[in-house]
Amino acid sequence: MNINRLKRLDECQWEIPIFDDMHVPAIIYADRALIEEMDEKVYDQIANVASLPGIVKAAIAMPDAHWGYGFPIGGVAAFDPDQDGIISVGGVGYDISCGVRTMITGLTRQEIAPKIKTLVDKLFETVPSGVGSEGKIRLSPAKLDDVLIGGARWAIELGYGVPEDLDYIEEHGCITGADPSCVSETAKKRQYRQVGTLGSGNHYLEIQYIEEIFHQPSADAMGLKKNDVVVAIHCGSRALGHQIGTDYIQILGQASRKYNIPIKERELVCAPIRSSEGEAYYKAMACGVNCALANRQVIGHLVRQVFNDIFSGPEVKILYDVSHNTCKIENHYVDGEIKRLYVHRKGATRAFGPGRTELPEKFRGIGQPVFIGGTMGTHSYILVGQEKGEALVWGSACHGAGRAMSRNAALKRWKGKDVIQRLADKGIIVRTASYRGAAEEAPDAYKDVSAVVDAIDRAGLARKVARVKPMACIKG
């Protein structure tokens, strides 16, 4: 991105001042190097977001931002229903509530090491992954509605987990407002066999160990120590979420015209929050969120069972479960007053600061845990939300490294088998359903996750707590 088009506010905060029909400025959080690496499309897209009706304060891009559909990936924006604010499919994405659950195993790197291959093979066999994979759960149409209403609670009632798990999932495992009657039959039919499957693309199940602690009090509150092993599960709402996005792009496309909302990019189609179309999309999207929470709950339970089978150690527990692609109704201060806003986070994580009542008591003193996924060959990070982040970015943070190279370019440069072998040489075991996927997801195809996380930390949006390193990865 051409840095000369931006106004520098501080070391990690850059503004696109209001021009044309932008209602608010756009702010990009990144250091100079990340900005220069960012594609120009982020500039255009985040400026377009700033032009949408009812947007509050600013359109925001995170340090991992890149060209998305409507919103950039790494885009955050809040809309006020009292100011004709809108809700947009492009502000959520096709994989609704795609996110990361991190689980604490209670085991150390040294304890895991002798059985790591057995563990990975068993996980690969137990957790369905890759295109075309199916879960063991078979659902009737009525039962699928239960998933869409109940989320992780539904899974726990079915025996996939324990009630305490719900305390450590955003929205306590189940977002309110879900209405399955707003979800098409096609979307439901696509999901019958996919509950509890990992998917493909950038989704993964990773065994990681804590390599370094940056903030001891937060690590203590989370129960994290150096060399402890955690498991990260990255997946979303699978075909149901994809179909909701597909269906509502059409519906909101018509709504944009009906309500005379000027749209600068087709995937920014939207409807007023207070309209029948806007309300229907929210209810359908909430179903997608619950579907994703149920998926991660089922997968998390399968992981727990595999660990129980192989180790006689302590029970695997959820550290926290965060979502990336959502629109959530949240209370935030605007000009000293609490407002109820619709916060879109597209490829961005909620990162509430300390004190928020939405957080489990255990984390109210430190802020919400945030997981920033790296690649299967590089680090990931655990952070906590900060008060400053709430004031600046509605309590949000980035979600990953962001791609630095196209999938086609990665395929031309690497072979999947070679990528896996190189990682094996470094002591990282990879199991995958697709060699193509492994090539496309090669670590060097991504930006430097450490630089992205440092920018978030320096901007004060979230605090670095720990750096984790992969020991083994299952790629979809």
Add this chain to the structure above:
Amino acid sequence: MERTSLFETFEHGADIGIRGIGPTLEQAFENGAKALFSIIVINFSSIKPVNIYQISCFSFDLEPLFTSWINQLLAEADINRCIFSDFKINHLDLDNFRLSALAFGEFFDTNRFERGVDVKGATFTELKVYKRDGFWIAQCVVDV
């Protein structure tokens, strides 16, 4: 225009573009669908067209009709647990932007097919349907 293949993929920063090319609009759409399934199954040419599935879709304009076509195929493939290799558009209504077609394929045996990546949906990014040098071209980026 010289063409070595009638379907291909193209560059996108994070995802993948699919493109179908053909002497008729129908064939461009059919070949665009082949580009889609060549991402999902690496050994695409080994898919046998043994089962026939009826597909129909509509949209509000020609270009979005291409994304509707691709999305409808993704949905049908998921629901029927199959993958497609051949397509025949029987009726393309350019007044009302509707199409009906047949898709030919087979059960998605994950042991027999080399799996590529899951496609979440066809997007409006780089969505174009146009004619150049006597060939129709239909393309868009798919979210993977």
